Amino acid sequence: MLKQFFILCSGADTNILNSCSNGEQNKYAGVGATVFFTAVMAFIAASYALYTVFDNLYTSIFFGLIWGLLIFNLDRFIVSTIKKRGHIIDELIQALPRILLAVIIAVVISKPLELKIFEKEINQVLLEQKNELTLANKNQIGEQFTPEISALENDIIAFQNQIINKEAEVNALYNTYISEAEGTAGSKLLGKGPVYKEKREKHDAALADLNQLKETNTSKIQEAESQIALLKNNYESQIAATQPIINNFDGLMSRINALNSLPWLPSFFIFLLFLAIETSPIFAKLLASQGEYDYMLEDAETTTKTWVNQKVNERKMLLETDMNLNNRIYTDIAEEDELYNYKRKKARELMQLQADAFFQHQKKGL
Incomplete structure (x- = not known):
């Protein structure tokens, strides 16, 4: 039963082959088995590749099955149309288009399995790229908010400096009228005379201005701090909204790019392996004797x-x-x-x- 199935896969004329020797039938069963397992490998590779794209198991299996059947039909057709007539040049000319196509197909079906084989290394490369993208994203978003936040922070410092300067002025006036009362400065007369009264009034007026300035600037500082908090919240919101895009930066193309950044020799040998698998039905037919x-x-x-x-x-x-x-x-x-x-x-x-x-x-x- 299995032998007849592989003979069917080889594309041979069963009516003629059934009248041939058992050894001849086994030869074409081997060719058919090569065609069949090449299609199975194409199905597995295509399903995995599509799974990385669609992230849906059933969709990936469905389209992978279609791809596998396409490769199976193509290999079966090419193998069945190569006629063994003892002219190796003619046979190579018949097989040349399929060999060229095998190179393309080998690239297509080897890449998904390379992605799976080197998955850990690719994940490490993607993690580094995501970290770089996260930092770059924060810097880019920060450029939208930093100038305004810096301006508000400078305003807060200016308001605080106004209060500090006014406090220094009030303290100086306080020391002046106290020294006048003690007779250690100014008129040098002990007691609360007219000069003391004048200086005390100056101090009280400056103190009232200080209290008013504190009230006004405190309100302005609170308003500026509220605006800064709002801007920082907007900054964090934009980072939170864009971070999922960076976290999802692990699609098929990004993984292929990450794979290309790894050493090329292991990937090249895997490509050669699949190229050998893809061309095996053709070479099996070419190498078989008439x-x-x-x-x-x-x-x-x-x-x-x-x-x-x-x-x-x-x-x-x-x-x-x-x-x-x-x-x-x-x-x-x-x-x-x-x-x-x-x-x-x-x-x-x-x-x-x-x-x-x-x-x-x-x-x-x-």
Whole structure:
């Protein structure tokens, strides 16, 4: 049962192969098995590749199965059309398009499995890239908010400096009127005289201005701090909104790029492996010696070709003979006087009728 299935996969003519030896049947069963397992590998590789794209198991298996069947049908067709006639150059010319296509297919089906084999290394590369993207993203978003936040922070510092400067001024006035009262500075008179009173009033006015400034600037500082907090919240919100995009930076293309950044030699050997697998059905057929099946197939094809050519030639000869006979028959008829006189009479009558009709037409026009 399994042998017949692999023979079917080889694309061989089962009617002819069944009459061949057991060894010849085993040879084509081997070719069919190569075709079948190549399609299985294509199915696995395509399913994994599509899974990295769609992230859906059933969708990946469905389209992977279609790809595997396509490769199976293509290999089976190419293998079945390579005829063993003992002319290796002709056979290579027949197989050349399939070999070129095998290189393309080997790249397509080897890449997904390379991604799986080097998954840990690729994840490390992607992690580094994600970290770089995260930092770059924060810096880019920060450029939108940093100038405004810096301006508000500078305003807060300016408001605080105004308070500090005013406090220093009030403290200086306080020391002045205290020294005046103690007689250690100013008029040097002990007691609360007119000078003390004047300096005390200056201090009290400055203290009132300080309290008013504190109230005003504190309000302004709180407002600026609220705006800074709002800007920082917006900054964090934008980072939170864009971070999932960076976290999802592990699609098929990003993984292929990460794979390309790894050493090329291991990937190259895996590519060669799949190239060998892809071309194995072709080379299995090319390397196989011309056997009993090939001779019987050639005999059946040449028999049919000879029979068809014979019928075509017979139809050509029949047509040529019929044309020659018709030419002789019509030549002999043309030489008979009876037919000549009859056609001459009818031609005379026709010309008379034409002349009468022309006369009547001209007469009506006058």
